[in-house]
Amino acid sequence: MRRLAAVALFVAPLGVVGQTTPQTAKTSATQSFSAFLFGSDAARKTQMLYLPSDLPGGTAGRIHRVYFQHASTNSTVTLGKLRLTLGHTTNTAFVPVTRFYAGQDTVLKAATYTIAPGAVLGEWFGIDLDTVARFSYDPTRTLIVGVSFATSTNQAFGTFGDNTFGTSPGAGKKLYAAADTASRGLTGSSTWQHFGFDNRPVGLARDLELTSPLLLFPNPAADRLTVVLPETTAPAILTLTDALGRVVVRRETPATALRTGEALDLRTLPAGAYALTVAQGDRRTTRRVVHL
Numbered sequence: 051m052r053r054l055a056a057v058a059l060f061v062a063p064l065g066v067v068g069q070t071t072p073q074t075a076k077t078s079a080t081q082s083f084s085a086f087l088f089g090s091d092a093a094r095k096t097q098m099l100y101l102p103s104d105l106p107g108g109t110a111g112r113i114h115r116v117y118f119q120h121a122s123t124n125s126t127v128t129l130g131k132l133r134l135t136l137g138h139t140t141n142t143a144f145v146p147v148t149r150f151y152a153g154q155d156t157v158l159k160a161a162t163y164t165i166a167p168g169a170v171l172g173e174w175f176g177i178d179l180d181t182v183a184r185f186s187y188d189p190t191r192t193l194i195v196g197v198s199f200a201t202s203t204n205q206a207f208g209t210f211g212d213n214t215f216g217t218s219p220g221a222g223k224k225l226y227a228a229a230d231t232a233s234r235g236l237t238g239s240s241t242w243q244h245f246g247f248d249n250r251p252v253g254l255a256r257d258l259e260l261t262s263p264l265l266l267f268p269n270p271a272a273d274r275l276t277v278v279l280p281e282t283t284a285p286a287i288l289t290l291t292d293a294l295g296r297v298v299v300r301r302e303t304p305a306t307a308l309r310t311g312e313a314l315d316l317r318t319l320p321a322g323a324y325a326l327t328v329a330q331g332d333r334r335t336t337r338r339v340v341h342l
């Protein structure tokens with residue numbers, strides 16, 4: 051599926067991409083490092099619980115992007131068979147305490163998925179959910195967040211979390227296991243990950259088109275493709291995907307550069323057809339690009 055990067059600042063599957071911080075998030079005053087989410091083989095499967103009180107201000111709507119926080123810079127990881135799940139429960143802890151919740155909605159499946167380095171400690175990075183699998187969040191119920199993978203290229207890749215796990219408010223809210231198919235897990239992790247998400251208000255059924263006209267030239271392109279939004283006043287995220295849906299270029303671009311023209315270097319990419327998506331919040335436009 052669509053998750054392997056060749057040239058990118060941060061890699062995510064094609065989807066609605068908005069701001070660089072979550073609309074709704076759980077954080078704490080501490081920033082404790084944990085590789086038990088996307089790094090360590092000791093935790094190829096993890097589930098975490100976030101109560102309504104952990105996600106203040108959360109509103110009902112379809113989650114289209116989830117977030118975690120970089121716990122190091124210049125650190126990247128590629129995951130094999132990444133799977134994200136979301137679900138709801140009325141419980142405030144795992145019941146029974148060592149059993150993973152079953153029957154969750156799979157919101158992303160990727161044969162390979164690369165997360166590139168953050169620029170600063172604590173920087174949020176987002177993961178777009180599969181378009182057809184966006185999750186309907188109920189702010190009155192506990193949110194179940196699941197991460198599993200078969201392989202990780204960086205056992206030390208970490209995300210920030212709350213090191214009060216084991217005491218209030220983290221007690222009973224995280225399980226992990228070494229096998230990505232495990233039905234039971236362990237409770238010994240010392241960190242409960244900071245987490246966030248974007249969701250749109252209930253009733254918006256589709257993405258909106260950009261308000262500024264999108265210009266691409268030359269197309270077909272041999273070396274570089276220039277992207278112009280001549281009337282825009284907002285930054286955008288440019289995502290180029292190949293014919294298999296894999297992200298090969300992703301760039302966050304300020305409005306000033308978009309108005310004058312942002313150039314994407316195509317020289318390292320194989321010739322062929324690609325799709326360029328320009329996203330500004332819930333507004334996005336996709337165009338076909340041919341690389342000679």
